[in-house]
Amino acid sequence: MGGRKSLLATLAWLMAAGTLMMVVRAEDPYIFFTWNVTYGTISPLGVPQQGILINGQFPGPNINSTTNNNVVINVFNNLDEPLLFSWNGVQQRKNSWQDGVAATNCPIMPGTNYTYHFQVKDQIGSYYYFPSLGMQKAAGGFGGLRINSRLLIPVPFADPEDDYTVLIGDWYTKSQTSMKKLLDSGHSLGRPAGVLINGKSGKDEKEPLFTMKAGKTYRYRICNVGLKNSLNFRIQGHTMKLVEIEGSHTVQNTYQWLDVHLGQCYSVLVTANQEPKDYYMVASTRFTKYDLSATGIIRYENGKGQASQALPEAPVGWAWxxxxxxxxxxxxxxxxxxxxxxxxxxxxxxNITRTIKIVNSAGTVGGKLRYAINGATHVDSTTPLKLAEYYGVQDKVFKYNTIADEPPAQVKSDNITEQPVVVNATFRNFVEIIFENHERSIQSWHLDGYSFFPVAIEPGTWSPEKRKNYNLLDAVSRYTIQVYPKSWAAIMLTFDNAGMWNLRSETWERRYLGQQLYISVQSPARSLRDEYNLPDSAPLCGIVKELPNPPPYTV
Structure with missing residues (x-):
């Protein structure tokens, strides 16, 4: 007994000290992190502004995990506002309690801490994390999250010399507070101020972001963590062999350019087979009237010579x-x-058991700009939806199926309803979701808790006969999909992960102004085989704060 207490005390000390360690147990391994979240002055575009730092870092530290690891992150909120972190693409099997969005978790209040505990169960690949409340993502607080394959699982390429995380995204010099005020007053954010690669614009940068040895091959994990724009990524003088998209190994085609849309992650292999010197990687905006870009230097070890100022151009048009x-x-x-x-x-x-058609739109509520799905714009409640459901008081907080599977023929811009938007899904049903974009701007959609099969993207509007064009063999299982202007996209998935899951626009002002919903997937049996209980350490808020705990799930 004394030995067990000693082990627990040692683990507690290591977590408090911010130390990462691997614990060898009979169960799957644990990795521990401690994060101190603070404000700090950053100047990624040369303009001093308030950023959100994790352990003093912008972007935040990488999470380097392996399939089936238990990830334990103790987050200390030293901001003056509530905080939540979400784990983009990590499926959180049976555990939406750790999803870190407003409808599943009470926030981490200022001056307090909360420990996330989730397992990267049966996953590999490239992901990232971010602060999910309000416009906090616009101030930083994001970082890379990788899940490596276990040693006993063969990987379809040789081990790279090194593995690099590349976080690209557009950036505003406005503070997140002023951005919220702008959106709350009914206005749009407008164009970003620039683009960043790993928190830097590349302007006047002399030091390399990455180094390579001649003749060696490297893995680059590229994620678009921005707010508004699709970005094109390329590396001067080099090609990229695609090996993984959002948790799935791909056919290994070679590309000169990759369009990386909001919320998406790609893994590529790059071989250092050019003259040893410096080369630029470039990330630039796509599908916009403005042209913003960032560069980062890749330096060959012992190379001589600066990178050429003739940067490779991005392709033109969305048909490409x-x-x-x-x-x-x-x-x-x-x-x-x-x-x-x-x-x-x-x-x-x-067999498809249900088809849900999603149509995005813009309109006004009370004379202010809102974005909607099928005529409804989502608003968060003071009681997280999942908590209300767990405690059996959902009737006091929200209604199920507030939107229809088939949207209205036409939604007037001044006839948008404002409420928590929740779709009730049948556990383990196989469904088809159609995203139909009637607008002139590109859209990007993400679903928490799942990977799905994007079986088609085509111009025009969807109809059932379009199913004959679906890829029903080898669509890449992933968690984010783009929808081009005046086009549609179809995805398929099985709702086999019980919980409350966020389906959202990855265009952040659209999400903030209501273009999101939640999908409630409940198991008929209140069983631990299907879903975990609410963690004992989870904070409570809203109308459930003083309620007695409901009967727990049992085996």
């Missing part, structure tokens, strides 16, 4: 981007996070 999407294919011969072929899940042969 659509054609690139069509070249992405799942690698059906590669192993996944489990020792079975990825292609063993034949999604194309499963």
């Amino acid at each position: 981007s659509l054609n690139q999407f069509r070249t992405f294919r799942w690698n059906l011969t590669a192993s996944a996070a489990r020792p079975n072929p990825q292609g063993s899940y034949h999604y194309g042969s499963i």
Whole structure:
């Protein structure tokens, strides 16, 4: 007994000291982090502004994990505002309590801490984390999250010399507070001030972001963590071999350019096979009337010579981007996070039980700008939706199915309803979701808790006969999908992960102004086989704060 107390005391001390360690147990390994979240002055575009730092870093530290690791992150909120972190693309099996969005968690209040505990169960690949409340993402607080394959699972490429995280995104020099006031007053954010690569614009930068040895091959994990713009990524003088998209190994095609839309992550292999000197990586805006870009230096070890100032140009038009999407294919011969072929899940042969059509729109409520889905704009409640459901008081907080599976034929801009938007889904049903974009701007959509199969993107409007054009064999399982202007996209998935899950626009002002909803997936059996109980350490708020705990789930 004394030995067990000693071990627990040692682990508690290591967590308090901010130390990361691996604990060897009979169960899956644990990795521990302690994060001190503060404000700090940053100047990524040369303009001093208030940023959100994690352990003094902007961007935040990388989380480097391995399939089935238990990740434990003790977050100390030293801001003057509530805080939550979400884990973009991490599926949180049976555990939406750790999703870190407003409808599932009470916030971490200023001066307090909360410990996230989630398992990266049966996943591999490239992800990122970010602060999910309000416009905090616009101030930083984001970082890379990678899930490496276990040693016993073969990977369809040789081990790279090194593994680099590349966080690209547009950036505003406005403070997150002023951005919130602007949106709350009914105005749009307008154009960003610039683009960043790992928190830097590249202007006047002399030091390299990354180094390479001649003849060696490196893995670059590229994620778009921005607020508004799709970005094109390329590396001067080098090609990129695509090997993974958002948790799935891909057919290894080679590209000169990659369009990385909001919320998306790609892994590429780059071989240092050029003259040893400096080269630029470039990230630039796409599908906009303005042209913003950032550069970062890649330096060959012992190389001589500065990078050429002649930067590679990005492609033009979204038709090129659509054609690139069509070249992405799942690698059906590669192993996944489990020792079975990825292609063993034949999604194309499963009967669709429900079709949900999502149409994005803009309008006004009370004379102020709002963004909607099927005529409804989401507002967060003071009681998280998942907590209300867990305590059985959801009737006092929200209504299910506040939008129809088929949107109204026409939504007038002044006839948008404002409420918590929750769709009730049947556990383990196989569904089809259609995103139809009637606007002239590109959209990007993300679903927490799941990966899905994007089986088609096409111009025009969707109709059932369009199913004959679906890719029902090797669509890449992923968690974010773009929808081009005046186009539609179709995804398929099984709602087999019980919980309350956020489906959102990745265009952050749209999400902030209501273009999101939640999907409630409840198991008929209140069973730990399907969903975990509310953690004992979870803070309570709203109308459930003083309620007695409901009966726990049992095996």
